Amino acid sequence: MLIVDGVSKVYQSKVREKLWKTTYKEVKAVEDLSFQIEPGKIIGLLGMNGAGKTTTIKMCTTLLEPNSGSITVDGYDAVKDDRKVKSLVNMIAGGERMLYWRLTGRENLNYFGNLYGIKEATLKQRIDLLLKEVGLEDAADTPVEQYSKGMKQRLQIARGLINDPKYLFLDEPTLGLDAPIAKHLRSYVKTLAKEKNKGVLLTSHYIDEVEELCDEVYILDKGRLILHDTPERLTASVFKENSLHIWVPALPNRTQKELEKLLRTYHAKMEIKQSIDLEEIEIIIKTEQEITSSVLALLSNHQLTVLKLVVEQPKLEDAILHLAERRIG
Amino acid sequence: MLQTAKATFHRNMISMIRAYPWSFFLSHILSGIYTVLFAYFTYTYVFEGVLDSRFSNYAGTNDYLSYVFLGGALFSFAVSTLMNVSRSLITEQREGTLEALLLTPSSRKGYFLGNVTQQITRTLLEFLIILIFAFLLGLQFKHIHFLSAIFIWFCAVIGFFSQALLLGSVMLYFRDTYITQNTLFVTMAFVSGVTFPIGYLPEWVAPLSWMMPLTPALEAFRHSVLEGQGLAASGSQLLHLSFLSFLYLIVGSLGIKKTEKIVVEKIFS
Structure with a gap:
């Protein structure tokens, strides 16, 4: 289980007042946040822009260290045992970044697989399987710079699954995708959680996506948790x-x-x-x-x-x- | 570590073949050739082949042209190594792949090792082209001690690689490539004995000379190529180079680790 316990994150940003005078401003991105992700469950993290959703994901994936509180993944501390945690989690973000455009889809997956220390025979099988699952078999040997936006996003999904993570973080995964591709992605996410027992944390601006997929929803506002419930009960508790x-x-x-x-x-x-x-x-x-x-x-x-x-x-x-x-x- | 190094080598090789960085390749060769040509014209037409009496004392040779040709070639090689390795992380950040890389539990040493070994295939070619050009203008190889020269070149690669780690962390911290690296390269060219022996420099510049791995690497390389001496003759230079390599490797590795975290924080704050 992934446990986030009383986590806070404060950013220091520079404010240039005069040419030679710089002061630092503290911004509380996340404040005393606690939640859990169980394998097989899809958790939604919602909030307006600047609510702290992306910061939370970056902390859970070890990219950022919390200022206080702790994050443990199957008993491993995200700060002290970060390499172990990295092998258990992965993240898929919306957009076209996080891929090497000069490499083909297969070469990208092969590179990232090696960075996760996966053995050659296992990696080859997994790459073939993932390319098939995301529908990129025919474009596997085409450089990514020739991919459409939807194809790049599907390759991102394959990259996010290359280490067979137990916990998957999806940060606006359908951002800018065409409706049929987004629909396919949603059904795939459901399969990952329900059939492959992966714990999924999803942030999205598309509320329908959250209502359709999530077992539980956490709503953040200015870094603080303001509500936590199932989508149905949450709606009913506010609007009867x-x-x-x-x-x-x-x-x-x-x-x-x-x-x-x-x-x-x-x-x-x-x-x-x-x-x-x-x-x-x-x-x-x-x-x-x-x-x-x-x-x-x-x-x-x-x-x-x-x-x-x-x-x-x-x-x-x-x-x-x-x-x-x-x-x- | 080796799996990461091998994968990074392979990735860079593919990228290089698909989009060869011709402009970098040519500019590195040209800057080496320009150094050689500048020295040749200055020596031939300004000084009319007359050397200062202190030169042979400081340089250990009277062959000024060979002295400068070797300096220009190794300087160009050092610049290429430093530039290619130190830019690797900041390039990942600019191309949007840094996060994906940092998400993995891969060894950062392995990543840099893959980068440096791949770039050697390119920079070695640049180095050899400059040496051939210098040979046509009169560089002498008749006394060369091959084994010793190759070993010193290998030690120099380690030195430049270690220095590149520190340079890379500074560049990543300031998210700047141009000012940081060019300041270093100009300083290196001035204080490391590329075109004139460091004995000519004022005393207060000496600490800067000692801090550059290029300084002992060049001295040792000239001993083996121009004077045909074995490794024993370059013992103190090799010790100096090993010390700097070790120091920069430690400081650079720690710097990269810390800077990665600072950069991710800066991006999101």
């Missing part, structure tokens, strides 16, 4: 209301009054919007209870045709924005 959107050709006064009376019994709120061309009316009902069937029955009794019906459940993205606004406020 569902939105019911009903489009009708008209809404007579008598129907509107009956509807208001019904909604009062459920403590629901209603808003009515007329379309620009005056041909339809949108009724927006916000409620914590399931009242769709009662509302539809009432409209049917008043012989109103329902043109369209949409039930909107709260989204994790809304929950995060709401939390951020609440903290700023």
